[in-house]
Amino acid sequence: MHYLLKAAVQNAVAWLPRPLGQPLYYQLQRRFGALRQVDYWRHLEKAAKIAGILRQQNLPLERCFLEVGTGWVLGTPLGLWLAGAAEVITVDLHSYLKEELVLGLLTYVGAHAAELPALFPWVPRAELARKAQVLAGCHSLAELWAAVPIRYAAPADATRLELPAASVDYHYSTNVLEHVPAATLAGLLAEARRVLRPGGYLVHLVDLSDHFGHDDPRRTAVHFLRHGPLAWRLLAGNRFMYQNRLRLPQYRALFAAAGLPIAWERAVTDAPSLALLQAPRPPVHPQFRRFSAEELASVYWEVLAVNP
Numbered sequence: 001m002h003y004l005l006k007a008a009v010q011n012a013v014a015w016l017p018r019p020l021g022q023p024l025y026y027q028l029q030r031r032f033g034a035l036r037q038v039d040y041w042r043h044l045e046k047a048a049k050i051a052g053i054l055r056q057q058n059l060p061l062e063r064c065f066l067e068v069g070t071g072w073v074l075g076t077p078l079g080l081w082l083a084g085a086a087e088v089i090t091v092d093l094h095s096y097l098k099e100e101l102v103l104g105l106l107t108y109v110g111a112h113a114a115e116l117p118a119l120f121p122w123v124p125r126a127e128l129a130r131k132a133q134v135l136a137g138c139h140s141l142a143e144l145w146a147a148v149p150i151r152y153a154a155p156a157d158a159t160r161l162e163l164p165a166a167s168v169d170y171h172y173s174t175n176v177l178e179h180v181p182a183a184t185l186a187g188l189l190a191e192a193r194r195v196l197r198p199g200g201y202l203v204h205l206v207d208l209s210d211h212f213g214h215d216d217p218r219r220t221a222v223h224f225l226r227h228g229p230l231a232w233r234l235l236a237g238n239r240f241m242y243q244n245r246l247r248l249p250q251y252r253a254l255f256a257a258a259g260l261p262i263a264w265e266r267a268v269t270d271a272p273s274l275a276l277l278q279a280p281r282p283p284v285h286p287q288f289r290r291f292s293a294e295e296l297a298s299v300y301w302e303v304l305a306v307n308p
Contacts, residue, residue: 002218206300
């Protein structure tokens with residue numbers, strides 16, 4: 001879909017009152033967008049990625065996880081439970097979770113139970129089979145909540161959670177932080193520090209690329225860096241598409257300001273974007289010219305930070 005058409009649709013729907021706009025946007029996503037054919041395996045892969053990062057640092061999985069940004073599907077919390085998490089609390093600013101999509105995920109897990117050891121090789125096969133059977137036996141959200149140690153809270157503000165201090169071990173998100181304004185992100189990290197136990201960790205996967213480019217191959221991964229603040233606000237200043245466009249040094253500075261030292265990180269550089277940005281006159285707005293080509297071309301970031 002051309003990005004201008006997508007922007008026009010999203011802005012139009014965002015103008016509607018939330019009780020009308022949100023259901024309409026969901027139906028559009030189901031008919032024309034990313035929810036037309038949900039990639040459940042990709043949701044489980046994100047859980048495996050989170051678990052893998054922790055295991056690489058010899059950190060135990062049998063702990064309490066807090067997810068920021070549940071979304072429509074519940075894929076990562078269920079994947080982490082399969083991976084060995086003792087409990088997952090998942091919160092969202094708005095109630096996006098859809099029962100039909102969650103039940104689709106449960107059906108998918110049951111049908112692909114034999115493939116789960118490829119994602120979670122550290123979990124005994126018998127244990128994975130048992131958990132897959134538990135999920136297959138759930139036919140509603142109510143049954144799921146009764147069967148697995150996952151708690152869902154929405155609406156819930158991740159900058160002011162109704163959780164006791166030092167009550168969770170891991171704070172994580174997948175492709176969420178890029179949709180949070182910088183000032184709000186500072187509050188989110190401060191709250192993460194409050195709810196994390198001393199020595200707890202944050203694990204976040206952040207997509208720094210232009211999300212319009214996910215659907216429109218005519219846009220590069222850094223095309224949105226051409227736009228000034230006003231133009232970008234007109235294109236994507238709605239609740240369905242907002243991206244903060246923060247670059248990697250800015251994220252690192254936010255973690256440092258929150259008193260959360262980075263223990264491990266991995267940044268992915270997009271080669272075509274890097275070549276474009278290394279040209280004599282790179283196509284970027286003046287507000288981004290203080291960053292190097294390498295910093296601008298970093299389009300994905302995995303970070304593990306510790307709560308001292």
